[in-house]
Amino acid sequence: MKARAFWLPLVGLSVFLVLNVADIAVADDDDPPVSVLGAEATVTVSPEAVTKSGIASARPSIVPWRKLVPAYGYVLNATQLITLVSDYADMKARLESMQAQQTLARAKLDRDKGLYRDRQNISQEQFQETTARFQSNSAMVKAEQVRVNNALNIIRQQFGSVISDATEKNTIFITQLLQQQVVLVKVTLPPDTDLPTPPSQADVTDYGNTGGHGTMLHYLSPVTMTDPAIQGRSFFYFASAESQLVAGMNVSVLLPTEEERPGIRIPASAIIWLQGKSWIYRDNGHGKFTRLPLTTDVPDREGGYLIQDTPGQITHETQIVVERTQLLLSEEFRAQLESGDDDD
Structure with a gap:
C-alpha cells in the first residue's frame, strides 16, 4: 500500500x-x-x-520528583474583595480620626472638670457642653468601631481569616491586591481527593484553550465555602498579575504532595x-x-x-x-x- x-x-x-x-x-x-x-x-x-x-x-539529569495531584483552578474577579478591603480601610481611617478627636475631647473634659470643680473658672453650662461633646464623640467612636468590625467579619466569612487578618494589618499582600499586582486563584480538589497539608506552591499546567503553562501559584489560605459543582476542598492561591491569568479563566493545576521520588529532567x-x-x-x-x-x-x-x-x-x-x-x-x-x- x-x-x-x-x-x-x-x-x-x-x-x-x-x-x-x-x-x-x-x-x-x-x-x-x-x-x-x-x-x-x-x-x-x-x-x-x-x-x-x-x-x-x-x-x-536526576531531580526530586513529587507525586502530583491534579486540581481545578478558577481565576477570581477580585473586585468584590478589593471593594471590601477599600471600604474597611476607609472606615478604619474614619475611626482613627474619631479616636484622635475623642482624645482631645477627653483632655478638654479633664481640664474643664478641674476648672469647674476648683474655682468655678468656667460656668456650669460650659462644663456641660464639654461633657456632652465628649460623650457624643465616644458614641460615634463606638458606632464606627462596630462598622469596622462588621466589615472585617464580612471579609473573614467570605475569604477566610488569613485574608481578613492581612486586611487588618495592611500587609504587603493587601497593598499588592489593591494595586492589582496579584491575581487570586481558587483551586479545588476532585471530590475523592484530599491533601492533609496544601503545598506552598502549585503549577498552572494549562490555560483553558491557550495551551500555556508554567505559572507559579503561591498558597494563601483555605476557602471558607466549597465549590457546589465539584464538592471538593478548595484553597486560595495567588499569582503575579504579570502572568497570563485573567479573571474568569478556568485552568488546570498540579499540586505536589509530600511524597518525594527520584525523577528525571527531559x-x-x-x-x-x-x-x-x-x-x-x-x-x-x-x-x-x-x-x-x-x-x-x-x-x-x-x-x-x-x-x-x-x-x-x-x-x-x-x-x-x-x-x-x-x-x-x-x-x-x-x-x-x-x-x-x-x-x-
Missing part, C-alpha cells in the same frame, strides 16, 4: 510526513533505515552521518512535537535511535518536562538525543517514504 504524505518543512528541509505509519512496509535488510514495531519507530543512521550532523546524546532540546504529541529519541547505540512518546504532565521551570523513571522506556541511565533531534525525525520520514515507494 502506498503511504499518503504531505510536505512539512523541518529545520530548513522539506520532507514527507507519513500520515499512516502502520501501513509502511519494513525493508528486508539486516539494518533497515527505519523499522516500526508497534508505536515505536527506530531510525538507523551511519556513525559518520551522526558525527557530521552533530547529533548528540546524553543521560537525563530538556527542551530533546523534545519534538508531532501530530499534537511529544516525543524523544532514545539512543540505542550503533547508530540506532528509537522514537518514544513523552508524558508532558509536569513542565520543568527550566524548560522541558519532568518524568518518572519508566523501566524499559526512559530511565536516568537512558541515553537520549539532546541535540539535532529534528534531523532524526526528518531522516525517519525520508526513509519511510522511500520504503513506501519501493512497495509500488
Whole structure:
C-alpha cells in the first residue's frame, strides 16, 4: 500500500510526513533505515552521518520528583474583595480620626472638670457642653468601631481569616491586591481527593484553550465555602498579575504532595512535537535511535518536562538525543517514504 504524505518543512528541509505509519512496509535488510514495531519507530543512521550532523546524546539529569495531584483552578474577579478591603480601610481611617478627636475631647473634659470643680473658672453650662461633646464623640467612636468590625467579619466569612487578618494589618499582600499586582486563584480538589497539608506552591499546567503553562501559584489560605459543582476542598492561591491569568479563566493545576521520588529532567532540546504529541529519541547505540512518546504532565521551570523513571522506556541511565533531534525525525520520514515507494 502506498503511504499518503504531505510536505512539512523541518529545520530548513522539506520532507514527507507519513500520515499512516502502520501501513509502511519494513525493508528486508539486516539494518533497515527505519523499522516500526508497534508505536515505536527506530531510525538507523551511519556513525559518520551522526558525527557530521552533530547529533548528540546524553543521560537525563536526576531531580526530586513529587507525586502530583491534579486540581481545578478558577481565576477570581477580585473586585468584590478589593471593594471590601477599600471600604474597611476607609472606615478604619474614619475611626482613627474619631479616636484622635475623642482624645482631645477627653483632655478638654479633664481640664474643664478641674476648672469647674476648683474655682468655678468656667460656668456650669460650659462644663456641660464639654461633657456632652465628649460623650457624643465616644458614641460615634463606638458606632464606627462596630462598622469596622462588621466589615472585617464580612471579609473573614467570605475569604477566610488569613485574608481578613492581612486586611487588618495592611500587609504587603493587601497593598499588592489593591494595586492589582496579584491575581487570586481558587483551586479545588476532585471530590475523592484530599491533601492533609496544601503545598506552598502549585503549577498552572494549562490555560483553558491557550495551551500555556508554567505559572507559579503561591498558597494563601483555605476557602471558607466549597465549590457546589465539584464538592471538593478548595484553597486560595495567588499569582503575579504579570502572568497570563485573567479573571474568569478556568485552568488546570498540579499540586505536589509530600511524597518525594527520584525523577528525571527531559530538556527542551530533546523534545519534538508531532501530530499534537511529544516525543524523544532514545539512543540505542550503533547508530540506532528509537522514537518514544513523552508524558508532558509536569513542565520543568527550566524548560522541558519532568518524568518518572519508566523501566524499559526512559530511565536516568537512558541515553537520549539532546541535540539535532529534528534531523532524526526528518531522516525517519525520508526513509519511510522511500520504503513506501519501493512497495509500488
